Amino acid sequence: MAFGLYLLLLVLKAYVIPVGGGIRKITEKEEILRISRRTKVLWIDVREPSEEDLKFLEKEFGFREPPKEVFEDIEISSRFYEGRDYLYAIFSFLVQHKEEVFAEPVLFFIKRNILITLRYSKIVTFSMFKRIVDRRGLEFHFPDQLMAELLNLEVERIGNRLEIIGKRIRSIKKQIFSEQSPEIIKDLAYYDELNLTLRESINEKMRILQKLLRSTKINNVTKRELKLIIEDLHALADYTSIYMEKIDSVQESLLGLITIRQNKTSQVFAFIATLFLPPTLIASIYGMNFDFIPLLHNPHGFWISVTLMVAVTGGLLMWLKLRKII
Secondary structure, three states: OOOOOEEEEOOOOEEEEOOOOOOEEEOOHHHHHHHHOOOOOEEEEEEOOOHHHHHHHHHHHOOOOOOHHHHHOOOHHHHEEEOOOOEEEEEEEEEEEOOEEEEEEEEEEEEOOEEEEEEOOOOHHHHHHHHHHHHHOOOOOOHHHHHHHHHHHHHHHHHHHHHHHHHHHHHHHHHOOOOOOHHHHHHHHHHHHHHHHHHHHHHHHHHHHHHHHOOOOOOHHHHHHHHHHHHHHHHHHHHHHHHHHHHHHHHHHHHHHHHHHHHHHHHHHHHHHHHOHHHHHHHHHHOOOOOOOOOOOOOOHHHHHHHHHHHHHHHHHHHHHHOOOO
16 A cells, blocks of 8 residues: 555654545554655654654654744744755744634754654644545645645634634724723724734744745745745735724724713713802801801791702803803
């Protein structure tokens, strides 16, 4: 039986896709080595490897795990390196944990017919990719071609995320005119952060893909695919800029509406204080400790003062209405 597609290794658990489709699991290292000499493309997907796994990969395939700081470094010089007979590139893939979406680095190592991917999280793109390959019976003649297909699927997921952001922004823009709740502010902050994460991931991919296009270890067929991916990324980068401006616009509108609502509340309190100012003044005058105050000892003084308070307040209210202040 000829194995013409690829081999997948998850902490040294292997799955082979033979010619014609289907997936077969391999657990023996000897069989992995035997198949690696017969297959066109060998893909080893390593997730949270042990020391034993890393020693096996280094001994048999020349793969060395880079220091942890290399994964976290955003400099392009740290995320792409081309050696004499190999190259590696570190791309970020989207990972969602509960409501948080962040970028998880994945290392791609290419040497002859071997592609090794190293990651430390469960990534949806990889699971989707396996299902798609199994269902469609895809064939890969070069390891970099398989890498390009993985990246293309991740770019599609980024596009789907941006589409969700666009729809949600339009929904929030309509919603803010009926309510200005804390939940809306939280949603705007979430989608603003998500849009920024996608933008950073897009820019990083474009920079590294440009390096891959100049590499002599990438075949011309794959380079054409990478150019198409770069074009898609440029289009998605434009969308992130548009959504960034839209989010800023919605935030400014929301802030303006909140300010207007606060001003209306302040006007109500100011209006109430203004209405009660004349009665308070009259009551303060009659509360003075003087021997002689007009109407102080008059048996009808109380009702006269109350009538005066009501009259002054009513007159003030009518004046405010005539001036269209209220």
